[in-house]
Structures are given as C-alpha cells and as structure tokens.
Amino acid sequence: MALLTIENLSVAIEDKALLHGVSMEVGSGETHVLMGPNGAGKSTLGFTVMGSPEYKVTGGKILFDGADITAESPDKRAKRGIFLSFQNPVEIPGITLSDFLRSALEQVEGERIKLWAFKKQLKAAMDVLQMDAAYAERDLNVGFSGGEKKKAEILQLLMLKPRLAILDETDSGLDVDAVRTVSAGIAAYRESCGGSLLIITHNTKILEALQIDRAHIIADGRIVREGGAELVAEINANGFEHLTGKGAI
Amino acid sequence: MRQKTQVADIDRSLYDFRYDEDAADFLNSGITPEIIREISEEKNDPEWMREFRLKSLEIYSRMKMPVWGPPVDGLDMRNIVTYIRPKSRMNTDWNNVPAHIKETFERLGIPQAERESLAGVGAQYDSELVYHNVRKEVAQSGVVYTDLESAMHDPKYAEIIRMHFMKLVPPGDHKFAALHGAVWSGGSFVYVPAGVKLEIPLQSYFRLNAKGAGQFEHTLIILEENSDLHFIEGCSAPKYYEAGLHAGCVELYVGKGAKLRYSTIENWSKNMYNLNTKRALVEEGGRIEWVSGSFGSHVSYLYPMSILNGRGASAEFTGITFAGEGQNLDTGAKIVHNAPETSSHIDTKSISKSGGISTFRSAVTVHENAVGSRSSVSCESLMLDGISRSDTIPAMDIRTDKCDIGHEAKIGRISDDAVFYLMSRGMDEQAARAMIVSGFAGNVSKELPLEYAVEMNNLIRLEMTGAVG
Numbered sequence: 001m002a003l004l005t006i007e008n009l010s011v012a013i014e015d016k017a018l019l020h021g022v023s024m025e026v027g028s029g030e031t032h033v034l035m036g037p038n039g040a041g042k043s044t045l046g047f048t049v050m051g052s053p054e055y056k057v058t059g060g061k062i063l064f065d066g067a068d069i070t071a072e073s074p075d076k077r078a079k080r081g082i083f084l085s086f087q088n089p090v091e092i093p094g095i096t097l098s099d100f101l102r103s104a105l106e107q108v109e110g111e112r113i114k115l116w117a118f119k120k121q122l123k124a125a126m127d128v129l130q131m132d133a134a135y136a137e138r139d140l141n142v143g144f145s146g147g148e149k150k151k152a153e154i155l156q157l158l159m160l161k162p163r164l165a166i167l168d169e170t171d172s173g174l175d176v177d178a179v180r181t182v183s184a185g186i187a188a189y190r191e192s193c194g195g196s197l198l199i200i201t202h203n204t205k206i207l208e209a210l211q212i213d214r215a216h217i218i219a220d221g222r223i224v225r226e227g228g229a230e231l232v233a234e235i236n237a238n239g240f241e242h243l244t245g246k247g248a249i
Numbered sequence: 250m251r252q253k254t255q256v257a258d259i260d261r262s263l264y265d266f267r268y269d270e271d272a273a274d275f276l277n278s279g280i281t282p283e284i285i286r287e288i289s290e291e292k293n294d295p296e297w298m299r300e301f302r303l304k305s306l307e308i309y310s311r312m313k314m315p316v317w318g319p320p321v322d323g324l325d326m327r328n329i330v331t332y333i334r335p336k337s338r339m340n341t342d343w344n345n346v347p348a349h350i351k352e353t354f355e356r357l358g359i360p361q362a363e364r365e366s367l368a369g370v371g372a373q374y375d376s377e378l379v380y381h382n383v384r385k386e387v388a389q390s391g392v393v394y395t396d397l398e399s400a401m402h403d404p405k406y407a408e409i410i411r412m413h414f415m416k417l418v419p420p421g422d423h424k425f426a427a428l429h430g431a432v433w434s435g436g437s438f439v440y441v442p443a444g445v446k447l448e449i450p451l452q453s454y455f456r457l458n459a460k461g462a463g464q465f466e467h468t469l470i471i472l473e474e475n476s477d478l479h480f481i482e483g484c485s486a487p488k489y490y491e492a493g494l495h496a497g498c499v500e501l502y503v504g505k506g507a508k509l510r511y512s513t514i515e516n517w518s519k520n521m522y523n524l525n526t527k528r529a530l531v532e533e534g535g536r537i538e539w540v541s542g543s544f545g546s547h548v549s550y551l552y553p554m555s556i557l558n559g560r561g562a563s564a565e566f567t568g569i570t571f572a573g574e575g576q577n578l579d580t581g582a583k584i585v586h587n588a589p590e591t592s593s594h595i596d597t598k599s600i601s602k603s604g605g606i607s608t609f610r611s612a613v614t615v616h617e618n619a620v621g622s623r624s625s626v627s628c629e630s631l632m633l634d635g636i637s638r639s640d641t642i643p644a645m646d647i648r649t650d651k652c653d654i655g656h657e658a659k660i661g662r663i664s665d666d667a668v669f670y671l672m673s674r675g676m677d678e679q680a681a682r683a684m685i686v687s688g689f690a691g692n693v694s695k696e697l698p699l700e701y702a703v704e705m706n707n708l709i710r711l712e713m714t715g716a717v718g
Contacts, residue, residue, distance in 0.1 A: 052671050054665070075681075076674035083673075090670040094691025095684055101676075103684065107675030156674065217356070 001066055001169040003028045003196050004082075004164055005048070011041075011048050011221075018044045019221045021040075021060065022131055026164065029189075031197040033232060037055075038216035042200045043087065045218070046168045050084040051077050054116060058163050064164070079108055080162030081195075085153040085170050091141040098136040098140040099123060101159050108160055125158040128188045130181050144244035145179045171206035183209045204236050279393040280326070282306060285431055292398055292434070297411060305420040305430025312424040319548045319577035319606070323370050324494060324522045331715045341606070387447065392478075394451055397467055400438040411437065413469060413513040417500040425496040425524040433498065436466035439480060443504070446477035448514075450698060453482055468499040472507040472535075473605050479510040481698065495546070501529035503537050503561065510538040514701055516708060517545035519575060524550045533559025540696045541568040541582050544708050552610060554583035556599075557591035557619075569693040569705075572605030572637070573699045573712050581610035581642075585653070587620035595626040598690055602633035602712070608640040613647075613654070620651040630660040633682070683713040 002025035011019040019041050026032050036042050048055045049062060051074035062071040064080055092100065101122065104112050122136060129151045141149050150170055157165050167186070171179050183206055189195060190210075199207065212229040219240070225231065285306050289299040314321055324690060387394065400406040421432035437453050453468075472478055482499075482645035503509045509529070517523050523546040529537040534558040537555050555564035584593040599607040610630045630639035641658045650662065663685050687694075687709050694702040 053371050054669070073678070074675045075675050078673055078675035086670065086673075090664070090667045092671070092688050094688025100684075103676065104674035107680070130591075139691075158672070183558060188568060204347060 002026060002063075003030075003110065003199070005044075006049070006060070007063070008060035008123050009062065010055065010151060011044055011046075011055050012058050013044075013055055018055070019048070022218070022221070022223055023060075023225075024216055024223065026196050026198055027213075028198055028214040029194045031199070033127060033199045033201065033207060033212055034218060035200075035202060035204075035215060035232070035240070037202065040218045041221040042202070043168050043220075045083055046166045046198070049166060050074055050082060053063045059074065063093075064132075067100070075107070076160075078111075078181055079081060080109075082161060083157060083162035083165045085150075085165065085167040087169040087172065089149045089153055091139070091144075093139050093142050095140050096137050097140050097155075100140045100157060101136075104156065105159060121159065125155055125188075127157055128158065130207045146173045147171075147175070150178070150182060151173060151185070154182050154189075157183060157189050158192070161189070162195055163193075164196045164198065165189065166198045166200065166201045169202075171201055171203055174206075179205050180209075180239040182206065186210065204232055207232055210214070220230050250390050254591075258440060265557070280306065280309075286360050288432060288434070290342070293402070294307070295401060295407065295411075298401065298414075301415070301420075302431050302433075305427050309375065309424060309431055309569075310421045311464065312427055314424060314605060315550065316386075318579045319608075321522060321548060322526075323547070326494075331524075334391045335504045352454065387449070390445050390447070391442040392445060393438065394448060395438055395470060397436045397438040398434075399630060401486055403572050406438065406440065409440070409471065410469065412592045413502060414467075414470060414502065415498070415500070417530055418526050426498065429467070429496050429498045429526070433465045433467045435464075436497070437468045437470075439468075439470040439478065439536040439672035441470075441472045441478050442474040442508075443473035444475050444547075445473075447479070447683060450479035450481050450510075453481075458562065462496065464493075464495045466495050466497045468497070468501075470500070470503050470509065472509050474504045475506040476504065479512070482511070482513045482699065490703035495525060497525045497528035499525075499535065499553075503529055503531040503562075504534040505532045506534040507537070508536045511538065511553075512540040512544040512697060512701065513543055514697070514705060514708075515551075516547075517549075518574075519547055521546040522548050524548075527551070527553035529553070529555045529564070531555060531557050531559065531564065531694075532560040532635075534561045535559065537565075539564075539568070539582065540693065541566070541580075542568045542693060542697075543568070543578055544705075544712065546578065547576060549578040550579055551578075551580045551668055552583050552612070554585065554594070555593065556585045556587060557593065557622075558587050558657050560588050560590055562591045564591075564593040566593075566595045566597070566692055567696050568595075569690050570597070570599040570607050570609070571690075571709065571712055572599070572601045572607040574605060574678045577608075579604045579608045579610060581608075581612075583608040583612040584614070584624060586613070586622045589619060590621040591619055592623040595628070597628045597694060599630045599639060600630070600633065600686060600689065601637035601710070602632070604636045604638075606638045606640075610642045610644070612644045614645075614648060615647045615652050615654070620649055622649075623654075624652070625655040626657070628658050630658075631686065632662055633658070633686070643715045661716040686713060 004026040006022055006024045009019055009022045034042055044055060051072060057070055061068055064082060069077055083134065101114055102118050126133060131151055141152060144152060170182060174182065187209060211234055215227055215231040216223055217225040282303055285302045302399055315493050401410050415430055418426050420427040439451060470480060501509055501511060532538050539553050541550055543551060557564060564584055566602050568580065570580045581594045595611055597609055599609055601607045611626050613624050613626060615622055622678040626643055628641055639660055643656055645654060649652055663682055668678060668681045669683055671684055672678060676684060686708055690709060694705050697705060
C-alpha cells in the first residue's frame with residue numbers, strides 16, 4: 001500500500017478550478033518529483049495535501065497510510081507525518097525559531113521535549129545546513145533572506161522527521177551554494193528516517209544529488225506524463241513544451 | 250461655577266479625569282464624613298491625614314463622573330464597601346498568616362516567588378497588609394519597604410510621607426483620585442537611600458476578596474539620588490457578581506540620576522472597574538521604566554504619567570492590553586517633557602477579541618523649556634475577530650520646535666496564512682492563534698521577570714481558549 005494516495009483529485013480556489021482529476025501514489029521511502037510549468041497546479045497539489053483551507057476539494061480523495069484525510073485539518077495531517085516546506089514561509093514576530101521548533105516537535109511527538117536534548121539536536125541540524133546558531137534565537141522568518149527562509153524550512157524538516165515531506169519550490173531563488181546546502185539537508189533527512197519525498201520544482205538542479213523513483217509532469221491541472229528518473233533528464237534537455245504543447249517555462 | 254471654552258474642555262478632558270467643578274448631584278455614594286472619621290480613627294491616622302481624608306471627600310462630592318471614556322454607569326457607589334478589614338493583623342512570619350488567606354496567596358504563587366530570590370513580599374488582602382517581609386540584606390542596605398500606614402507613625406518617615414503623599418496626584422485631579430484620598434487604605438511605602446542599587450526586585454501582590462469591596466491601596470516610592478530599584482506590582486482578583494472598584498494610586502519620586510522600573514500585571518476579575526492613577530516625577534538624569542500588562546477588569550482607565558522634570562531625565566513605557574468579551578479597556582501613557590534634553594519612548598500593544606474594546610490613548614506634552622528633547626510613540630493593535638474593536642487616540646502638545654517627535658500606529662488582524670503555516674507544523678488552530686498572539690505580545694514579556702512572563706503567557710493562553718469558532 002502506498003503511503004500517499006491521491007485519487008482523482010479536483011481542487012478549486014473560490015470558483016476557479018485548479019486541479020482536474022489528479023491521481024498519483026507515493027510509496028514509503030520513495031522520492032518523487034512533480035514538475036510542470038508555472039501555474040500548472042504544482043503548489044495547489046502541495047497545499048491541498050497539507051490541508052490548506054483556502055483550497056477546496058471538489059472531487060476525489062486523499063489517503064495517507066490508508067486513512068482518508070481529505071477533510072482533516074492541517075494539524076492532524078502534520079501529526080500523521082505530513083510536512084510541507086513552504087515556498088514563501090510566513091514571518092511570525094515574537095516567536096523565536098528555536099521556541100517554535102520545540103513547540104512543533106512537542107505537537108508532532110505528543111510529549112514534552114527536554115530542553116537539553118532539543119538544543120543538541122537543533123545544533124546538529126543547523127550544522128548540516130551551515131546555519132549560524134544565532135538564527136535559532138531570531139524571530140521565526142522575520143527579516144530572513146530568501147535563502148535563510150528556505151534553510152529554516154529544511155531545518156524544520158530535519159527536526160520534525162516527517163513520513164512524507166512535500167518540498168514546494170525549495171530551490172527557487174537560491175544560488176548554487178545554497179542549493180547544494182539544501183540538497184545536503186534533504187539527503188540528511190532521508191538518511192535519518194527514510195521518509196518519502198515529493199519534490200515540487202520546475203528546475204532540476206536540486207534533483208541532481210537525489211535518487212528519483214518517479215517523476216510526474218503536470219500541466220493545466222492534469223498529470224500529462226509519468227515516468228522514472230529518465231523523464232527528468234528528458235525535461236532537462238527539451239523543456240516542457242513537447243510534453244504540454246505549450247511554451248517552455 | 251467655572252466655565253471653560255469648548256477647546257480647553259476637549260483638550261483637558263481627553264486624558265485627565267477633569268470636569269467642571271459643578272454642584273454635582275453625585276453625592277449619593279454611601280460615603281459620609283462619619284464613615285471617613287471612622288476609618289481614620291480605626292487607622293489611628295495622624296491629624297493631618299484625617300483632615301486630608303475629609304477634604305478629599307469634599308472634593309469627591311463636588312466632582313462629576315468621567316464621561317469621555319468607557320461608560321462607568323454600571324458602577325454603583327452605594328454598593329461599594331470601601332473598607333473591609335481582614336481578621337488578621339500584620340504578619341512578618343508566613344507561618345502566622347491565617348490558613349485561608351495563605352491558601353489564596355499560595356495559589357497566587359507568592360511564597361515560591363519569594364523563595365526564588367525576591368527581595369520582599371507585601372501582600373494585600375482586602376484593605377490591609379497581612380503579610381510583610383523584607384529580606385535582611387535589603388533592610389541592611391537602608392531600604393525601607395513597609396506598609397504606608399505604619400510608616401506614617403514612624404517618626405523617621407512621618408515627615409517625608411506628609412511631604413509626598415498625594416502631591417503628585419492631588420485629590421482634585423479627578424473624581425476617583427479624590428475618592429482615593431478620602432478612603433485610601435493599605436499599600437506600600439518604599440524608600441531607597443542615595444546610591445543604593447537593589448539587585449533584586451521588590452514585589453507586592455494586591456487582591457480583592459470580599460464581595461463589593463473596593464480597593465484603594467496607595468503606593469509611595471521614593472528613590473534618592475543615584476539609587477536603583479525594580480518594583481513589581483501584581484494584581485489579581487477572583488470573580489464576583491457585583492461590580493467592584495479599584496481606585497488605587499501610585500506615586501513615584503525618582504531622584505537625580507536614579508532609576509526605577511515599575512512592572513505591573515493586572516488581572517482584575519471581569520466585573521471590576523479599574524480606575525487607577527499612576528504618576529512618576531523624574532529629576533535630572535533620572536529614569537523611569539514602566540512595564541504594564543492589563544488583562545482583567547470590566548472597564549479600565551489607566552494612563553501612567555511620567556513627568557520629566559530635570560535635564561536628561563528619561564521615561565520608557567512598555568505596555569500590553571488584552572480586552573476580551575465584555576471588556577472595555579482604555580489604557581495608555583502620558584509624558585510631560587518639562588526640562589531640556591529629556592527623552593521618552595512609548596511602545597504598546599493591544600489585543601481585542603470576542604467583542605472586547607481596547608483603546609490606546611497617549612498624551613505627550615513638550616514644554617517650551619524642553620529643548621533638545623526626543624519622544625517616540627508606537628502602538629500596534631491586533632483584532633482577533635470582526636466584532637472586536639480597537640482605537641488609537643494619540644495626542645501631542647509640542648511647544649518648541651527644537652525637539653524630535655515621532656509616532657507610528659498599526660492595526661491588524663491575524664493572517665490566515667500564518668495560522669495555516671503553524672497548523673501545518675502540528676499546532677491546532679487555537680494553539681496557532683495563541684502562538685501568534687504571544688509573539689505579538691513578545692516585546693512586553695521580554696521586559697518582565699521570568700515568572701511574570703510565564704504568567705502573562707498563561708493568561709494569553711487562557712484568554713485565547715475558545716477564541717476559535
């Protein structure tokens with residue numbers, strides 16, 4: 001049984017239909033990539049799986065570990081082990097990254113975390129991402145650069161160790177070095193808990209260091225092509241145009 | 250009858266409890282000169298104090314209720330029992346405090362707080378101090394921390410009290426100051442000699458416990474030159490069914506080069522009328538820092554005033570107000586720049602939810618002589634739903650152009666994106682909103698001693714319960 005099963009999912013925001021009958025499966029421990037041009041519905045899929053109230057499911061369902069989670073609130077999904085790395089993480093003034101992470105960890109694990117153990121774990125994770133320890137005591141995402149925000153998202157991934165991580169355009173706006181650091185973080189996540197990945201991107205640089213099990217191409221709210229890692233190479237060479245019948249990204 | 254111009258009327262009535270001294274019909278308060286004499290006798294007041302009380306009552310009888318702020322017509326003065334004396338007498342040994350009173354205080358965390366290195370605890374139960382203790386080292390440094398009533402009878406302090414009592418907040422200031430002058434009872438007297446810097450904060454806890462009882466404690470703090478003190482005033486009261494009144498008065502004298510930090514967390518029960526007056530006079534190079542959290546009460550009027558009276562004096566006000574269902578909290582700060590090169594900073598946050606109303610009022614006055622002064626006012630409001638209300642009423646009266654004045658105000662709501670972001674990390678909606686609100690209040694909790702910061706965050710969490718739906 002797949003970890004994540006999306007069955008014939010249709011999604012709308014207000015009255016605008018964004019996804020039309022999308023189906024896909026992500027198995028336990030697998031790495032999937034979801035690619036497609038801008039506006040194809042990639043982020044919509046990520047937000048819908050996470051349970052954003054802004055996106056309305058108009059048809060189909062989402063199963064996680066066999067349970068129908070289509071109507072569940074985001075916090076319940078998080079507790080089941082779903083994680084979404086945001087493209088534009090929200091700034092929360094007055095709450096430090098460290099305090100936030102500790103609360104989140106306590107929510108997901110359902111028990112109080114000892115401060116000392118937490119600090120040790122946090123330090124190790126920040127080292128992987130080459131983050132200055134001072135960031136832990138800064139307000140969550142407040143005044144962080146684009147790259148720092150992405151690193152802070154991956155830091156959460158490393159700390160929370162979800163069963164399924166959806167990374168929404170984590171590589172966008174990052175320079176080469178930052179992409180390398182973020183990739184190292186993703187690899188460390190895989191090693192630490194063997195969680196599944198669904199990587200949303202329209203770029204392939206972040207995928208270079210990863211073993212891709214399956215690639216899904218989405219256009220106009222529909223899956224137009226699926227395949228193995230070779231599909232990523234094909235897109236690298238030819239772009240999306242020949243797959244979608246539209247202009248390149 | 251004195252007539253004022255329309256303009257002067259608006260100007261003054263904005264921030265002071267000032268009214269025409271009219272032949273008011275508001276005498277039906279249940280407070281008579283006989284009652285005042287009884288209180289005075291019971292307390293064994295010195296002669297001047299008995300006269301002071303009677304004169305204050307007279308002023309009180311002539312003044313009108315405030316009409317410019319939240320309504321106070323639910324306050325029935327005839328029902329307010331102004332003086333309720335507890336069964337117990339002053340105790341300096343915790344073991345001698347009666348069990349039921351002790352239990353109440355233990356629930357408020359006072360003994361622990363003391364064990365955890367607080368310098369002294371003065372806890373007010375009803376109208377008199379029942380428990381009082383100052384650590385030895387504090388007493389040895391010459392610092393006096395006692396109740397005002399016994400200090401008044403101590404020949405060492407009698408004169409200094411007479412010189413300062415209600416000189417900063419005269420009974421004629423407003424109706425409730427006059428009432429306070431007539432019926433005040435209990436409170437603290439702190440005297441810090443020149444050059445003494447107290448490392449540990451002094452703390453007091455005020456509390457109402459009798460149905461319908463008003464509380465009129467008076468706090469008088471005098472800091473001599475170059476001394477340093479942190480005083481923490483904590484207030485809480487249990488829930489009653491009748492309207493209660495708190496009309497306390499705080500007078501702070503900050504000498505040359507001295508520094509006073511005055512922290513308060515007020516959590517009066519939701520039927521209290523909190524009409525409290527706080528004022529500080531700061532001499533040359535001195536500094537007053539207010540940290541103020543207002544959570545409770547049905548109605549609050551609270552605008553601590555700092556009078557910067559000597560060159561280089563400074564004031565900082567950090568405050569938070571949280572108005573929930575049925576609450577109308579009118580809070581803010583007043584600053585008077587009355588000397589050159591004085592500086593002030595006001596930084597407030599207000600939160601309203603479930604139909605609560607929070608109003609921020611500030612008044613900054615810069616007199617002609619206050620050249621080279623600086624003032625900045627910043628207020629941020631957060632409304633947690635569509636039925637709550639938040640108002641900002643900043644006033645500035647600047648009489649010199651040789652000064653630097655700034656003001657900024659922000660009003661906002663909790664964004665859905667932020668709630669979703671936190672929920673995606675496992676927090677339920679209520680916890681997510683509470684976290685955002687705690688963060689919003691973060692600048693205030695950072696200014697508080699740890700145990701108070703924890704208490705404030707607990708209060709926010711408590712207030713946020715049921716905020717979703």
